[in-house]
Amino acid sequence: MASRNMTQAAFFVLTALADQPRHGYGILREVEELSGGDVQLRVGTLYGVLDRLTADGLIAPDREEVHDGRLRRYYRVTDDGTRALAAEAERMAAGASAARQRIAEGRKAPAQPVNPAANPSTGPGLAGGMA
Amino acid sequence: MASRNMTQAAFFVLTALADQPRHGYGILREVEELSGGDVQLRVGTLYGVLDRLTADGLIAPDREEVHDGRLRRYYRVTDDGTRALAAEAERMAAGASAARQRIAEGRKAPAQPVNPAANPSTGPGLAGGMA
DNA sequence: GCGCTATATATCGGAAGGCGAGATATCATG
DNA sequence: CATGATATCTCGCCTTCCGATATATAGCGC
Numbered sequence: 001m002a003s004r005n006m007t008q009a010a011f012f013v014l015t016a017l018a019d020q021p022r023h024g025y026g027i028l029r030e031v032e033e034l035s036g037g038d039v040q041l042r043v044g045t046l047y048g049v050l051d052r053l054t055a056d057g058l059i060a061p062d063r064e065e066v067h068d069g070r071l072r073r074y075y076r077v078t079d080d081g082t083r084a085l086a087a088e089a090e091r092m093a094a095g096a097s098a099a100r101q102r103i104a105e106g107r108k109a110p111a112q113p114v115n116p117a118a119n120p121s122t123g124p125g126l127a128g129g130m131a
Numbered sequence: 132m133a134s135r136n137m138t139q140a141a142f143f144v145l146t147a148l149a150d151q152p153r154h155g156y157g158i159l160r161e162v163e164e165l166s167g168g169d170v171q172l173r174v175g176t177l178y179g180v181l182d183r184l185t186a187d188g189l190i191a192p193d194r195e196e197v198h199d200g201r202l203r204r205y206y207r208v209t210d211d212g213t214r215a216l217a218a219e220a221e222r223m224a225a226g227a228s229a230a231r232q233r234i235a236e237g238r239k240a241p242a243q244p245v246n247p248a249a250n251p252s253t254g255p256g257l258a259g260g261m262a
Numbered sequence: 263g264c265g266c267t268a269t270a271t272a273t274c275g276g277a278a279g280g281c282g283a284g285a286t287a288t289c290a291t292g
Numbered sequence: 293c294a295t296g297a298t299a300t301c302t303c304g305c306c307t308t309c310c311g312a313t314a315t316a317t318a319g320c321g322c
Contacts, residue, residue, distance in 0.1 A: 092230075138278095156299050180279090200287085
């Protein structure tokens with residue numbers, strides 16, 4: 001929804017490919033596993049994402065193998081893709097951190113109307129505090 | 132793109148409202164500020180999000196005020212909204228953490244073809260190591 | 263052999279969501 | 293009086309999501 005943002009689906013595909021090349025079906029299972037089941041990337045979503053990421057140069061076809069008569073088409077992350085993923089991870093961590101902080105702040109004064117001078121850019125750039 | 136996921140736009144609107152009630156235009160500026168300019172929520176996006184979040188019971192109209200002859204329509208987060216935001220923040224932090232970890236893992240063996248026995252569910256449930 | 267599940271690819275079309283553009287209105291600045 | 297900031301909201305195009313569907317191989321139970 002904003003300038004240099006990538007979709008959730010794209011983010012998880014890149015994450016699944018970040019450590020090693022995988023094929024479509026493998027990405028599907030990997031995303032589900034690495035998110036603890038929280039994220040279920042759908043088949044119908046996958047190929048569109050794969051096409052877009054390829055067109056954007058963030059991933060590239062790696063190789064094709066045949067296992068038990070079934071074709072596997074592998075993709076790998078490009079350098080640009082790794083950079084984009086890292087940047088997006090920072091943005092997400094920052095957003096998550098900002099959300100947590102604000103929830104805590106909101107709980108301090110739940111019934112409070114507005115509270116003047118409450119917005120002196122507390123923790124300006126967010127930029128998360130984990131890792 | 133998956134089960135209980137909310138959109139990026141919804142996430143940032145909830146985050147902007149987390150500490151105190153705000154009106155539409157205020158949300159717009161707040162999202163931009165709290166993200167350091169990374170996220171620009173568009174006017175055309177805002178009202179759709181506001182309607183959906185209201186319909187889902189995650190936010191609610193708070194009050195209306197007039198400043199300098201201009202109407203301000205305030206919204207606040209409901210308890211459900213705070214819970215949903217907190218959950219989403221956890222998911223995002225976990226995803227960001229997983230991405231970072233995998234980028235690091237991928238760099239260990241960049242030229243490696245596949246590496247056998249590389250997938251024994253290394254670092255199984257992510258669930259990040261922050262907070 | 264037959265049906266079912268898992269693995270594996272890919273496409274289609276409807277629905278949901280994002281966003282540029284425009285309409286409307288007040289106030290301040292130049 | 294024009295421009296820009298503040299403030300609301302709608303319309304329609306386009307992108308993205310995803311359920312359904314099609315196709316094909318291998319393995320298991322019956």
